[in-house]
Amino acid sequence: MPDRNPLVRLLRPRSVAVIGASDDPLRIGGRPIDYMRSQGYQGRLMPVNPNRAAIQGLEAYASVAGLPQTPDVAIVAVAAKLAPDVVAELAARGTAAAIVFSAGFAEAGAEGARIQQRMVASARKYGMRLLGPNSLGVVNPGTGFYGSFTSVVEMGFPVAGRVGIASQSGAYGSHILGIARDAGIGVSACVMSGNESDISLGDIVHAMVDDDNTDVIAVYAEGIRDGQRLMQALEAARKARKPVVMMKVGTSAVGSAAAQSHTASLAGNDAVTDAVLAEFGVVRARSTEHMLDVARLATRRIYPASNSLGVITVSGGAGVIISDAAEVAGLPMPEMPPATQERLKALLPFAAPRNPVDCTAQFLNDMTIAGRFTQAVVAEGGYQSVLGFFTYTGGADSIAPRLREQLKGVRDKHPDRLYLLSVLASPERVREYEADGFSVFEDPTRAVVAIEAMGRFGQAFERAPGLPPPSVPAVALPDSTPDEAQAKRVLAQAGIAVAPERACAAAGEAVAAAEALGYPVVLKILSPDIQHKSEIGGVLLNVTDAEGVRAGFDLLIARAEEAMPGARFEGVLVAKQLSGGVECILGIQRDPVFGPVAMFGLGGIFVEVMKDVVLHRCPFGEDVAEQMIRSIKGAPLLLGARGKPPVDIKALAGMLARLSVFAHQAGPRLQSVDLNPVFAMPQGQGAFAVDAVIEVTELPR
Amino acid sequence: MPDRNPLVRLLRPRSVAVIGASDDPLRIGGRPIDYMRSQGYQGRLMPVNPNRAAIQGLEAYASVAGLPQTPDVAIVAVAAKLAPDVVAELAARGTAAAIVFSAGFAEAGAEGARIQQRMVASARKYGMRLLGPNSLGVVNPGTGFYGSFTSVVEMGFPVAGRVGIASQSGAYGSHILGIARDAGIGVSACVMSGNESDISLGDIVHAMVDDDNTDVIAVYAEGIRDGQRLMQALEAARKARKPVVMMKVGTSAVGSAAAQSHTASLAGNDAVTDAVLAEFGVVRARSTEHMLDVARLATRRIYPASNSLGVITVSGGAGVIISDAAEVAGLPMPEMPPATQERLKALLPFAAPRNPVDCTAQFLNDMTIAGRFTQAVVAEGGYQSVLGFFTYTGGADSIAPRLREQLKGVRDKHPDRLYLLSVLASPERVREYEADGFSVFEDPTRAVVAIEAMGRFGQAFERAPGLPPPSVPAVALPDSTPDEAQAKRVLAQAGIAVAPERACAAAGEAVAAAEALGYPVVLKILSPDIQHKSEIGGVLLNVTDAEGVRAGFDLLIARAEEAMPGARFEGVLVAKQLSGGVECILGIQRDPVFGPVAMFGLGGIFVEVMKDVVLHRCPFGEDVAEQMIRSIKGAPLLLGARGKPPVDIKALAGMLARLSVFAHQAGPRLQSVDLNPVFAMPQGQGAFAVDAVIEVTELPR
Incomplete structure (x- = not known):
């Protein structure tokens, strides 16, 4: 339009x-x-x-x-x-x-x-x-x-259809166009963006969203330059129910070099791309083949938000392959209703009617078995997606026409489902099945991967608006990177709970603070010149009495002087030592393309060794924050594994959401935030940042 | 033969x-x-x-x-x-x-x-x-x-060649045969095993190893019944330098049901198959397509043990796709020598000569650029595997014959390398390239995955015999499942170090033991009826004095009686409490197909939540044990992460190897062993099993 x-x-x-x-x-x-x-x-x-x-x-x-x-x-x-x-x-x-x-x-x-x-x-x-x-x-x-002057058309011109191709590479865009042609995938338009001096990848995707001749958009990207415009286009695609499948190759060297903060180095630029694409319901393709499989199936325009797979097969082995692939892809394959199973079993004693439904080679003797079994899978099983494995029997001249008739009968009665066939057949016969409404994938594993993607599109299209990001007061960033106490004051203004603590300039003051907070306490050196305190021995844990506080104060002064002669010493932070919580990390990194991105993970080894983290673009609401927290592999540790009480997930999610809003509102001067550790306390007892580092772009003085 | x-x-x-x-x-x-x-x-x-x-x-x-x-x-x-x-x-x-x-x-x-x-x-x-x-x-x-009566041949008979296909499914075996035919993969024999009443999958594989007409073996398996025969066949294949690529589908319900022990439930039956196949250098295929890609490339019979990939491309984007895929596959792509890079840059200023070597569309104006660049990649880069991405230019009538001449010239001079092309071309033109010695993979990602597999075959073929499993004295298994102290005595006889401890029948004895071992100590209930002591509060940590030992002794008696009235109480185990070590788990499970399998992982959450474990069939030497330990994701925790000292890897590997020999020698009555935890102490200080459970099949009385 x-x-x-x-x-x-x-x-x-x-x-x-x-x-x-x-x-x-x-x-x-x-x-x-x-x-x-x-x-x-x-x-x-x-x-x-x-x-x-x-x-x-x-x-x-x-x-x-x-x-x-x-x-x-x-x-x-x-x-x-x-x-x-x-x-x-x-x-x-x-x-x-x-x-x-x-x-x-x-x-x-x-x-x-x-x-x-x-x-x-x-x-x-x-x-x-x-x-x-x-x-x-x-x-x-x-x-x-x-x-275009692409020479890929020398071997044949592409066919018209409803898949738009947007490519940042001319050579690879043409390669995709050639493969699409050979696979019989019809193309509405293929645009290769070149230097993107004006029209960017996001502009092209947006044009395809607004193009009435395009139903599905396949994108090949090498380096995204227009994060905001691309995200607008992706959101427009989602609202228009046009699926986008994207192959984003390489990892941005710019992004990696910019990854100075702890949070950024843990996550990596490519993981940010993953998170952003997932947010907009874009399926990220791992290969050209994968991208075109998804695009081809998507032209059926059936995107089941509650996807499930029913399988009809003539080979038990193929049924297992498909079940394995569905498990890997996370595509549910519920069992057939018990009554239907009994009926099918009565019809054909050797059948395996659970799902996969194996109608065995017996259908060769009575072709209506294929029809009746498929009908049962569709009508009584109620699956949104149906895959029939008929291998070479679906291609054989002596069988295919009769099989086709049976299958078409079922499909015509229930045209709202997604139908796929895994057959070995000539191109002509494949075209016949395709014309009947069956998408043909020779390899059943590839079929399953493509089916799962349709469900993800459906979920994205039907996603209800989540909670709004929480309201967080506007907080002025300091002119230069703050010390810990300042950083915590900034965060506290944004509603982020920090462990009770006081900055003390003298030993006597520190003792008074410790008595007020209650022992045991933690003493931490306070200096704008020292960001990584624990590396110089600048943190003393488990200080249990006044004498310990006094001695600790003097020790920290000595260590600061020894580690960095002339460092500005502003005193000692006295904090209540928390116990019984689970250590987490919350962080922000500023992505050069997509803006501030929030990270969540469990503390220590879980992020550093196991790389078990989750990312999301800022800002977001508490519902998204809670989904993030529950999605990490180590989530059971927060939910009460090994006999421990579950932690205060609501408080943790609230902190993460507020942090995301703070980062969003702070603007481009905010480079990174690391809350490490955050103690997630048992349910009802909150979550508290114990250490905080904020990096900002320094204002010119 | x-x-x-x-x-x-x-x-x-x-x-x-x-x-x-x-x-x-x-x-x-x-x-x-x-x-x-x-x-x-x-x-x-x-x-x-x-x-x-x-x-x-x-x-x-x-x-x-x-x-x-x-x-x-x-x-x-x-x-x-x-x-x-x-x-x-x-x-x-x-x-x-x-x-x-x-x-x-x-x-x-x-x-x-x-x-x-x-x-x-x-x-x-x-x-x-x-x-x-x-x-x-x-x-x-x-x-x-x-x-055979397979009807797959109705659409065309397979072509003769050197890939053997062994399948446990008739329908799926025929499906593979049909796909091989359509992909132009020549077959030496295809055998479908049916009920395996006599000839088993292992027998078929072994026949193909001994068949002079078979170079490569592709196996489709649903449920392996003849573990020992299959392993013999796989070892024979390895020695004969015949690569085996296997698609093993499903997870054995039998195996899962048999998984009673902690170790078994953590690992799962399919992981055992993975470990066994890896041991014999078998490449496990994730899909039919993957299996046939690997089999097809393997017919070139070039298996570089030190594999590396050199890429020549006409598209920067394709170069990135290939680099991404190589990184995922773990296939090294070292840079070209600096002098060669300079030379190529002088030849073609816009070229990117690092590797991928991008000769840009300029080669269309001077076809010798393709030849000279490819020659440089092969001769000066020294890569074992070479992939050329020429997309549709490799298929165009105006270009292909001249390109072919250039490429063939290089290949003929260096026939010892593995050559692949990613081109979009007609079947006839593909056959020409194939005849020249270039394996054609339209999708560059699939090409990379197949190349990586050739290196794994090479490594398996050239693997030097490792250390022999350590010599372990024969140990008689008890008649029935032993209590902790008995279990530890059995293991100690096999040379497995346990934490210093004494079984004490009375409180006074326990105090004497604690004084001798040195405080703090751990007290553990001793009863053949109670296997999982910690669940009933049967373990008391950090007991620091004689009074604590006496009180603890009484408390444990009370808890045992409360938890299981009438349980046989044999006293208390007094053990020195270890500190400063890293908690690990070592275990044995008896796989119904492959026999005893050893497991290693870090303790607690690492195995239970993160599932970070490694398996190997028993028995094995200390070199294999050390490789296992170093291969887990959490290995940095053992090697000195986060400022901790590295643990005694040698002692840990020795324990794991001895455990594997013990399990092997113990025979089929040994069902499982769990050493949980084992404390891996700092370097030079050993490793000690702190708890031990052995399950045996009870002898008839």
């Missing part, structure tokens, strides 16, 4: 000008014209070339000014140094979007980057959008629009 | 009789004859049917007795109740092996099981081997021997 989003026009322009058009169909400026002519592009195609009256049999124009009409889209296939002027002309004429094939811009060094900047500025001046430069362009098999 | 192993004859018989031969080529007794005639079986084919002089144009014989010669192999396709007599006749005549197609035996109930037993007894009496019953038989495309 171009009205809603002008970029949709880029996917299906009504008129196209090719600047730098070539009469040679193998040249960059010749290929798009050759492709569009051979594929019957219906819009107006206008080659621009100052030296020729005709290009590949079409009337050519000498210049942009000489075009008989303003094109929806212009393809720019001229040398980099000429491109800015061409783009300026196009923009001034009111062209909606330009696709710049030319290379030699930002990817080629500083000089190219300057040219690129100039070119984008010209385009923006008149509101023209720009794809590229260094882009392999746009392919739309349905309209025959080939704003 | 039939001389070495008579079962090889079953794969390629010189003569075949079909008992129950049918003139109808669609019947079970007709299909093998039809298939063999159409596929040109070269040996003598003798139908047996009392009612016809000719079957499908071949002279038929009225009975086994009437056969003109004793067949190498007989196919039995008669009703179950007739089969035992036929088998007896065949065996008496000296037939080497019979394949019994007939169903209705053990799989059909108790009566069938009796018939099956009688049939096997007849065969064994004369030394005839028996495949099945209820078997889909044997397929050998190379000799045209189709001792």
